[in-house]
Amino acid sequence: MGKPVEVRVEEKLYQNRYVVDGGRSHIRVVARGEPSANLMAMTTLCPAGCYTLTEAGQVEVAPDGCFECGTCRVLCEPAGEVEWNYPRGGYGVLFKFG
């Protein structure tokens, strides 16, 4: 322990089952100037690594690997930086073991 372990979250998501609702994102970042500390935190905190920081300093979300856990909703919905809904019925992550 101690030293940081290099982890690629994409490799973890590879094991999971998803039914992606093409073209319909159930989470949206509402761009409005500089991202808040909470929105910035999502770039490390999202367990599926859905949030990235662009070169322009904006935070983007690509929720294909999303677990629908709601962490970003808890942190970013109150300030209106994230719009959060559940995917349509039958879409999104499908846990085999849960």
Add this chain to the structure above:
Amino acid sequence: MVEKFDCIVVGAGMSGNAAAYTLAKRGLSVLQLERGEYAGSKNVQGAIMYADMLEAIIPDFREDAPLERHLIEQRFWMMSEAAHTGMHYRSDAFNEARPNRYTILRSQFDKWFSRKVREAGALVLTETTALELIFDAYGACVGVRTDREGGVVHADVVVLAEGVNGLLGSRAGLRAPPKADHVALAVKEMHFLPAETIEARFNVKGDEGVVIEAVGAISRGMTGMGFIYTNKECLSVGIGCLVSDFARSGETPYGLLEAFKAHPSVKPLIEGSEVKEYAAHLIPEGGYKTVPQLCGDGWVVVGDAAHLNNAIHREGSNLAMTSGRLAAEAVFQIKSRREKMTKDNLSRYPKALQDSFVMKDLRKYRDMPALLHTNSRNFFLTYPELVAKAMESFVRVDGTPKREKEATTIAAFRKARGWTGLFGDAFKLARAWR
């Protein structure tokens, strides 16, 4: 399809299934909505299932429920960088005819529970996302709008079993959305190994199982906990910390999980395993003080959605099942007296919950969350490290006289927290535990 049911249950997790089963079994017309492809496809838990609370709903569940291992041993680990100090309790008394606790895989267990709900007579609609609650002009909840075509359904009462991140109740203003310092984010992997390997590594045989719960350096000063649960042919390995702590620390949850897996106490247990799933979920951690209003005109809220989780004892699914059952029994009583589903009448449910272990236990620990959350560095980093040093000094034989060793240990504790800090922490902990 404007249809009317006695009751709509939103969600098919532990609390929703308990409620839907109890209602349908008593002859009420029940519609249950589940957004996943099957019940369980969206649900994540460690998972330990407590038999007593399920027996109260389905007494003969052991005949066909998909159970993994019954637990005969509990290990608590206090972890420092390269060591752990442990306390174990193992007893052959747990090898009983009707074991007390089992590990389960939620997706499979929930599928089974959902089958029972259907057999009891409820209509279970999967792949159906509930979008919003519908209220009448007087503010009473009268139904749910779903994402099915023309998807409005009506009922005398709606049971909100929508989970910790349920949108319906919070968007309708029935309760506040969860706050960052009241929920933990946990991540978990399923590590597959042959049953014989699991049995050899954990010193068990047959269907016996072990729970390891670990706190300390693994959460890097955040309020958190790691765990390893033995299933039949896989290990559930995970770690969770408060969302507010995560946001401040800049740690990634998967980085924390990898570090936990790489800890010298953990690594040999999972060596050579094949990971088949990685999952994440929120856990309500705020305890008694964050339990919202539990009923209103035409609605009740149960399970994680109602923050019914005992973080100290790591119990959640049993509180969920019990709340679902008690809410359903209250609805049944009102229905059988041909009374209305008003807030007054439905308050039988919170009353029953207050009289049960659910609220009694949550009330007992009402001050613990705040204490642990505000002193996380001391409780999760400083003390585990001090204890590890003390233990090493106690067991290592190097010619240092014991009196000197003890003096060094005491000095280390004093230096880290001071006498006031030490006694203060002990006092606060004892008071919150009381």
